[in-house]
Amino acid sequence: MEKRRYRYAPSPTGVLHVGNARTAIYNWLLARHYKGTLIIRIEDTDKERSTPESANIIIQDLKWLGLDWDEGPDVGGACGPYRQSERQSIYEKYQKELLDKKCAYECFCSSEQLESEREALLKEGKMPKYSGRCRNLTPAEKQKSIKQGLKPVIRFLVKDGASVIVRDDVRGEVKFERSVIGDFVIFKSDGGPTYQFACVVDDILMKVTHIVRGDDHLPNTPKQILLYEALNVKPPAFGHLPMVLGTDRKKLSKRHGAVSVGEYRKLGYLPEAFTNFLILLGWSSQSEDEILDRERLIKEFDEKRLSSSPSIFETPKLDWMNGQYIRKLSQDDFFALELPFIEKEYDLHKIDTAWLKKVLAVLQTAVVRLPDICGALKIFFEEKFLLSDDVKRQLQSDEFKKVVFAMKDILEKEAICDFEEIKKRVQEKTGAKGKNLFFPLRLAITGEPHGPELSLVFPLIGHEGLKTRVTRVIKGLD
Numbered sequence: 001m002e003k004r005r006y007r008y009a010p011s012p013t014g015v016l017h018v019g020n021a022r023t024a025i026y027n028w029l030l031a032r033h034y035k036g037t038l039i040i041r042i043e044d045t046d047k048e049r050s051t052p053e054s055a056n057i058i059i060q061d062l063k064w065l066g067l068d069w070d071e072g073p074d075v076g077g078a079c080g081p082y083r084q085s086e087r088q089s090i091y092e093k094y095q096k097e098l099l100d101k102k103c104a105y106e107c108f109c110s111s112e113q114l115e116s117e118r119e120a121l122l123k124e125g126k127m128p129k130y131s132g133r134c135r136n137l138t139p140a141e142k143q144k145s146i147k148q149g150l151k152p153v154i155r156f157l158v159k160d161g162a163s164v165i166v167r168d169d170v171r172g173e174v175k176f177e178r179s180v181i182g183d184f185v186i187f188k189s190d191g192g193p194t195y196q197f198a199c200v201v202d203d204i205l206m207k208v209t210h211i212v213r214g215d216d217h218l219p220n221t222p223k224q225i226l227l228y229e230a231l232n233v234k235p236p237a238f239g240h241l242p243m244v245l246g247t248d249r250k251k252l253s254k255r256h257g258a259v260s261v262g263e264y265r266k267l268g269y270l271p272e273a274f275t276n277f278l279i280l281l282g283w284s285s286q287s288e289d290e291i292l293d294r295e296r297l298i299k300e301f302d303e304k305r306l307s308s309s310p311s312i313f314e315t316p317k318l319d320w321m322n323g324q325y326i327r328k329l330s331q332d333d334f335f336a337l338e339l340p341f342i343e344k345e346y347d348l349h350k351i352d353t354a355w356l357k358k359v360l361a362v363l364q365t366a367v368v369r370l371p372d373i374c375g376a377l378k379i380f381f382e383e384k385f386l387l388s389d390d391v392k393r394q395l396q397s398d399e400f401k402k403v404v405f406a407m408k409d410i411l412e413k414e415a416i417c418d419f420e421e422i423k424k425r426v427q428e429k430t431g432a433k434g435k436n437l438f439f440p441l442r443l444a445i446t447g448e449p450h451g452p453e454l455s456l457v458f459p460l461i462g463h464e465g466l467k468t469r470v471t472r473v474i475k476g477l478d
Helices: 018-033 052-064 088-100 111-123 139-147 195-205 215-230 261-266 271-279 294-300 315-328 331-342 353-366 372-380 389-395 398-413 419-430 435-446 454-477
Strands: 005-008 037-040 104-107 153-156 164-168 172-176 185-187 210-214 237-241
Touching: 005 018, 005 210, 018 037, 018 052, 018 210, 018 237, 018 261, 018 271, 018 294, 052 261, 088 104, 088 153, 088 185, 088 195, 153 215, 164 215, 164 237, 172 215, 185 195, 195 215, 210 215, 215 237, 261 271, 271 294, 271 315, 315 353, 331 353, 331 372, 353 372, 353 454, 372 454, 389 398, 389 435, 389 454, 398 419, 398 435, 398 454, 419 435, 419 454, 435 454
Parallel strands: 005 037, 210 237
Antiparallel strands: 104 153, 153 185, 164 172
């Protein structure tokens, strides 16, 4: 069986977006599942918009997602170069081949002529396509245009014939009529190849066997199949993935929040969780499990369970999944990941590291995204402790006040910080039970109605901290 070769080919005109990241992950999983090859190719033929900085950011984001590849601009390979901007002479060779075969021709039409044709077809209710007016220019007519300073584009000649059939691994069979395609540009007037042409030449020379990409590329596929046929090469297998939509079922965009991988990284999502979440936007495990490690994903992932329907990006689901992965971290890994966020708001030089590690071990189950730690830490720092108006109102009740004053008396008489012991003493002193005992103790010491177990919190705040805090709370209630 032929070894499968997949490719992910980003255009470095911006950042790595969610949909593109999912495409990259799927190609990686398929390559690993079938023990094939994954190629990264930078499609930077758009000279005005492509930048090396963007390419570097995309590569770094792919690595952050945990992906690796067998061939690419940073690792090399037998089929390079892997940047299209370095392959100009290769494209010119294949351009000449198509011109010599009379499968392509020079077109001198101006943008004004093309726009006029387009508007006329639209008025007639027809699909816009090139009329083919330059198909049969004589050498004299070409020379006249060149003398006028006109630079031609090169168009591929779409001959009459049967429908172009795309056999899609995700969508099934899709037919395109040649009559609506029109002769398309394969080389621009500046001498550079178009996307349609460059990617076909590259996929041929890089021996790509399977192309998995977004369904926004589906209209390009019949044109590319015609190019394969003209170059006497069997097309690869295609699979076009449906779009990722926002909860309003519209294309994911800024109005839905973050849309780039880099933004989610800054928001404190773990790469393992983010990758797991993206994989399930269009694929499902046979077991219907949702938390899946990489080894299991590689073993199970194939094109048979890819969905042909758009997926909805639900941030609450991502948050839940991220929380699950955070809970799976070792305490040391959790501590290391949280430090960059903590040092933005706290002076680490003034904090005992051993104590902070114990605090983070308590808070690990309360964190959904890594930056959440800063808010969760506030209950352990007197300078950050602040009662909300709602909490003050609740503590003003006679039953709650009785509990808080009893705790103050106990802490002033004895140096204890064991929650169970303090709770027992307060109950003996006040007769309070259940919520009327537990809730005011939590509110007075943490200022929050929910949080980690008080039996873990009290010892970390310590006797002096507890006494200082309850005294401050009582002053605020007077």
